[in-house]
Amino acid sequence: MTGALASTSGSALWYFSRATGVVTLGLLTLVVLLGVLTRGGKPLPGLPRFAVAGLHRNASLLVLVMLAVHISAAVLDSYAPISLADAVIPFVSAYRPFWLGLGALSFDLLLAVIATSLLRPYLGVRVWKAVHWAAYAAWPVALVHGLGTGTDASEGWMLAFTAVCVGVVVLAVIWRVVDLSSAPVRRKAVAVGAVVAAPLGLVVWMLAGPLAPQWASRAGTPTSLLASPAAATSSQTTPAPRGRGSVTGALTESGGEEDSTTVALAGTLSGNLSGRLTVELHGTALAGEEGLSLSSGTVTVTASDGARYSGAVSGLNGNEIRASLSGPGGSVSFDGLVDLNRTTGQFTGTVTLA
Numbered sequence: 001m002t003g004a005l006a007s008t009s010g011s012a013l014w015y016f017s018r019a020t021g022v023v024t025l026g027l028l029t030l031v032v033l034l035g036v037l038t039r040g041g042k043p044l045p046g047l048p049r050f051a052v053a054g055l056h057r058n059a060s061l062l063v064l065v066m067l068a069v070h071i072s073a074a075v076l077d078s079y080a081p082i083s084l085a086d087a088v089i090p091f092v093s094a095y096r097p098f099w100l101g102l103g104a105l106s107f108d109l110l111l112a113v114i115a116t117s118l119l120r121p122y123l124g125v126r127v128w129k130a131v132h133w134a135a136y137a138a139w140p141v142a143l144v145h146g147l148g149t150g151t152d153a154s155e156g157w158m159l160a161f162t163a164v165c166v167g168v169v170v171l172a173v174i175w176r177v178v179d180l181s182s183a184p185v186r187r188k189a190v191a192v193g194a195v196v197a198a199p200l201g202l203v204v205w206m207l208a209g210p211l212a213p214q215w216a217s218r219a220g221t222p223t224s225l226l227a228s229p230a231a232a233t234s235s236q237t238t239p240a241p242r243g244r245g246s247v248t249g250a251l252t253e254s255g256g257e258e259d260s261t262t263v264a265l266a267g268t269l270s271g272n273l274s275g276r277l278t279v280e281l282h283g284t285a286l287a288g289e290e291g292l293s294l295s296s297g298t299v300t301v302t303a304s305d306g307a308r309y310s311g312a313v314s315g316l317n318g319n320e321i322r323a324s325l326s327g328p329g330g331s332v333s334f335d336g337l338v339d340l341n342r343t344t345g346q347f348t349g350t351v352t353l354a
């Protein structure tokens with residue numbers, strides 16, 4: 001997962017789920033490739049057509065085996081709330097419902113293909129063929145599922161692996177359309193155009209989605225997991241929040257005796273951070289200026305899971321506030337640049353926790 005305050009859970013099952021997801025996608029890509037080659041009706045160099053068909057069938061069964069492991073690992077792992085029903089009923093999961101739902105949809109499509117293949121003698125060829133086309137739909141649906149919900153979607157190796165899978169299928173389909181189909185040239189050109197445009201669409205979606213900031217929360221990860229993916233695995237300590245985000249909120253000023261002033265900021269963090277920020281600065285108002293000669297101050301960041309990180313202000317320089325915060329997940333340095341609007345009683349700014 002990418003995004004807000006997220007880090008990788010140490011759960012072995014979670015790693016296993018990710019690894020088997022990648023293997024399943026690779027195998028499914030192979031199945032699609034072999035399926036296209038089988039339907040192509042031409043023997044491959046060194047391989048008769050029946051052998052290609054045999055490989056296609058065996059690879060499909062291997063997909064199911066790997067998929068069973070992938071699903072079991074995801075369900076058994078306590079990191080995310082995923083039930084067995086979420087694996088078969090699309091779009092009902094509490095965890096990333098749409099993107100996990102695509103995985104379930106792909107699984108259902110594959111089950112339908114396998115069931116109709118086993119019942120083929122009892123079904124007409126037309127019914128079997130119609131359902132078998134669903135196998136081709138299962139591939140892009142699974143691909144987008146992996147990118148939408150996978151922890152590794154933004155990793156270089158995963159992007160390269162995805163590019164290879166997409167390249168293999170695109171080339172196979174183009175070959176099938178151009179070389180073998182008896183369709184008119186114009187229809188072939190439209191088909192090839194669509195096959196070439198689809199990966200471009202995928203790139204655009206990746207840039208706006210899984211590769212863009214805040215994907216974890218936009219994808220529908222429960223807030224409790226966003227604050228700390230490790231929180232659900234009891235053996236893990238919640239890591240201290242780190243990242244850079246924006247803050248907006250309310251500013252209140254109150255005068256004490258003589259020129260002493262208290263400036264209080266209470267705002268909400270967004271961007272690559274989430275949670276609440278409160279800052280309290282005590283000092284003396286500088287004569288004729290808007291500034292404050294600081295005598296003491298505190299900064300508190302409350303992460304989305306309620307973990308509090310606080311510490312004394314160590315520096316106030318113009319609009320910049322610095323502090324060293326500590327909390328359940330350790331220490332983290334705070335650097336905030338705030339823009340105070342005394343007329344409206346609002347403030348905005350950027351916060352870096354490092």
Ligand code: HEM
Nearest residue numbers: 018021022024025074087103104106107142146150151152
């Ligand atoms: C043909 C069907 C499927 C394929 C090919 C597939 C493949 C993948 C791939 C490639 C990933 C990304 C792994 C990574 O980022 O390292 C992934 C992630 C995941 N899949 Fe699937 N999947 C399928 C179906 C399902 C189903 C039915 C479930 C339901 C339980 C599921 C649950 C998950 C979960 C929870 C993740 C996220 C793991 C993480 O955080 O990285 N998948 N899947």
